[in-house]
Structures are given as structure tokens and as C-alpha cells.
Amino acid sequence: MLIEFKSDYDKIAMGLLSYTADLKETSRLTEELDTYKNDDSRKLFLWRSEETDDLCAVLGIEEEEEVVLLRHLSVNPSYRGEGLTYRMLDELSDRYEGKTLMGTLESGSFVKKWQKRRNQQEELEQEVERTLTE
Template sequence: MLVKYRDDYEKTTMGLLSFLPDFHNMKHLKAEMDWYTDGSGRQMYLWRNNHNQFTGVVGFELEDQFVLIRLLVLSPQERNDSTRKAILDAVAELFPEKRVMGTIATTPMIMRWRNIDGH
């Protein structure tokens, strides 16, 4: 289940984002958090698994006709196509009128998701 980011999830979110090599540096990690929380059209959601634990983060930008997935980070035990699919399905359900798209880095993941269900 997707849960919209709020300040009391900061430590959990930072912990999940630190799985990405770019965010091992605390300065870069904090800058990324600020970028999502300070900018209009940018949103971050946490993924809560069936055991009620936060195990992932998805960050995206909302545009007029599409949602641009900028990052999707999962804890090691959740790194699989079915979890990615569930998260991307949930994003698509949040914004049914918008097309889900990816950046250069996230496009391969988006294409796998599209091929699974024909999104």
C-alpha cells in the first residue's frame, strides 16, 4: 500500500533511500529529500508491505499528462518484480488519467511493468 510521505517518516525514508549508492553521502541524501518536499509537482510515497512495514520508496514528478517515476527503492528482501509491479500499479491507480513514464534510469523498470500487464 502506498502511503504519502510526511515528516515523521523522514528517518525511515532516509534509511530506504540510503540503499542507493548516490545517497550514501548524507549531504546528497538530504538534498534529495529537500527536493521532493520543497518542490511543487514532486511527490514521494512509501510502500507498506503486507506485514505493515515500510519497505520501499517511490519518488515522482507530476506533469499534465504523465507521472515521471524518478526513483523506486526497495529494501533487499522486497527487490522483486512483483513488488515493483504492485507499487507501479498503485501509482497508476492514484493518477488514472496520467501515463506512467520513467527517466533514463527508470525506463527499463517501467517497460518490464508495462510488458507484464500491457499498461
Template sequence: MLVPYKTTNQKIAMGLLSFMPKEKDIKKLTKTIERYECDPDWKLYLWKEDDYVGVIGIIIEDGIAKLQHICVNPSHRNEGIGKKMLNELIKLLPCELKPTKETRHFLSACVEERSI
């Protein structure tokens, strides 16, 4: 289930985001979370199964949602959770979803699978 981020889940979100290669540094990670908390164009969601196991974040610019972050806890990878998060997010969006350089590979793989 996709759950909108709340500050009460900050530690969980930071832990999940820290699995992304460019979010390893604590200062960068803290700035990223602050941006999601303060900027209304930055939206972060957590994926909850029994526990929170994934995170997905977008930035809305000029009527386009850019997939900024997507990460699943390593112990829950290869279970289709990333694709589930992406599909649920697309249902919520009022606009087109585009990848960033970091998320392009994942998004294109999911689109290819859906068109088969």
C-alpha cells in the same frame, strides 16, 4: 499499501532511498528529501506491508509524471512489491507516467509483464 510521504517518516524514506545507486551520498540524499518536502511537483510515497519496505517518487512536469525513484528494501526484493507500488501509483495519477534514465529499465519490464 501506498502511503503518501510525511516528514515524520523522513528517516525511513531516506533509508529506503539510500538503496538507489545515485542516492548513496548523504548530501545528495538530504537534498532529494528536501525537494520532496518542499516542491509541490515532487511526490513521494512509501509502501507499507507490516513495515515500510519500499519507496516510489515522481516529479510532475508539463502534465507528465516522471518516475524518479523506485526502490524496495533488499530483504523484500523479488516479491513483486515494486510492481505493486507502480500499479497503485498509476491508479492515483491524473496523467501519463514516463521513466527517467534511471527508472526506464524497471518501468519497461513492468509494462511488458502487464501486456502478456
């Protein structure tokens, strides 16, 4: 489940963000974390695994009037390949219902795959509904 970042999670958030290609240097990582703390339009979320209760992923957004821009998304390597990214983006989308989720050059591929998958699920649900009403 997505939980909002608190200062208590500084070290965990830094560790997870360090898996991001452009945040390998400690100074750059600290600078980015400070931006999330000090800029009201930016928010950082951690993902708590329901199975293990571990904080195993992080995502950072920039919220505008009609758009939520996914700036960072990073998953602990031990949790990759489990569909966690889709669940995180589903929950983020639900949290910011009515706003368009977009990605940066770095995160755009995640958002594109998620949107494609979500559209396919919606089409399947509509097809099932049509079949049941016939």
C-alpha cells in the same frame, strides 16, 4: 499499499532512498529529500507491507500535466524478488489514472518491464473475454 510521505517518515525514507545508486552520500540524500518536501510537483510515497506492516519501499515522482515521471524507486533488499515493484507501479498508475507513467534513465527499465507485463495481462484478459463470449 502506497502511503504519502510525511515528515514523521524522514529517517525511514532516507534509509530506503540510500539503496539508490546516486543517493549514497548523506548530503546528496538530504538534498533530494528536501526537494521532495519543497517542490509541489514532486511527491514521495512509501510502501507499507500488508503482511508485516513494515515500510519497505519508497518511490518518488514528478507530476506534470499529462505525465508522471518516476524519479526514484527503491526496495529494501529483504523484500526484493516478491513482485513488489509491479504492485507499487500498478497502484501508482491507478492513483494517477489518465496520466502516462514514464521513467528516467535510471528508472526507465522498471517502467518498461511493468508496462510490458501490464500489456500482457490486458491481452490475456481480452482473450479470456473473447473466449467466454463465443
